[in-house]
Amino acid sequence: MADQSYCHRLQHDMYFLTSNSRLNEQVVDKIILQLNRVYPQILTNAEAEKFRNPKASLHTRLSDLIKHLQKKGERHCQEFYRALQINAEELYNDLPSRKILSPVFFLACFSVAAGFAFFWYCCNSDTKVIGRARRILGFSPIIIGRHVRNICMLYLEDLSRN
Numbered sequence: 047m048a049d050q051s052y053c054h055r056l057q058h059d060m061y062f063l064t065s066n067s068r069l070n071e072q073v074v075d076k077i078i079l080q081l082n083r084v085y086p087q088i089l090t091n092a093e094a095e096k097f098r099n100p101k102a103s104l105h106t107r108l109s110d111l112i113k114h115l116q117k118k119g120e121r122h123c124q125e126f127y128r129a130l131q132i133n134a135e136e137l138y139n140d141l142p143s144r145k146i147l148s149p150v151f152f153l154a155c156f157s158v159a160a161g162f163a164f165f166w167y168c169c170n171s172d173t174k175v176i177g178r179a180r181r182i183l184g185f186s187p188i189i190i191g192r193h194v195r196n197i198c199m200l201y202l203e204d205l206s207r208n
Contacts, residue, residue: 052123053116055143060112062142064105071104073134078111080129088118088125 050058063069069077075098082094089097097111115122131138138144 050143052120052127055141056112056116056123056126058143059141060109063112063137064108067104068137069104069108069134074104074108074111076133077126077129080132081125084129085125088115088122 078089078094078097081089082091093114097107097114099107102110112126115126127138
């Protein structure tokens with residue numbers, strides 16, 4: 047979701063933010079005040095008063111605020127995320143749109159797949175891999191250190207020369 051716009055991210059996070067009282071009234075008021083005072087072009091005084099109205103439920107006010115910011119555009123949604131991060135950092139870090147898989151995860155998955163492919167190749171009796179090298183490489187752990195891998199490769203080269 048890192049390539050999605052802030053408006054799309056906010057749409058995705060809206061249910062998370064408005065459910066189960068994740069944000070209390072005090073935090074919502076701080077966010078609204080920050081969007082009004084620090085960034086007055088984001089929320090006017092009248093809009094801030096509307097979203098801080100204690101007569102409306104917190105869920106309604108927060109939902110209306112999010113919809114309002116989405117209508118106003120990308121920068122407004124981005125500033126909402128910035129205000130959320132400043133005023134509720136733990137909640138900000140738990141947002142569904144922030145729970146993305148890192149490149150390390152994909153690299154690890156690729157390494158496991160490559161390891162299985164290499165294991166299958168080495169253990170396949172149809173291939174022309176030397177028997178002892180097949181046993182060494184076929185039954186070694188998938189994630190082996192650089193030094194162990196180098197030793198195994200030297201061993202293979204030694205045997206292929208003989």
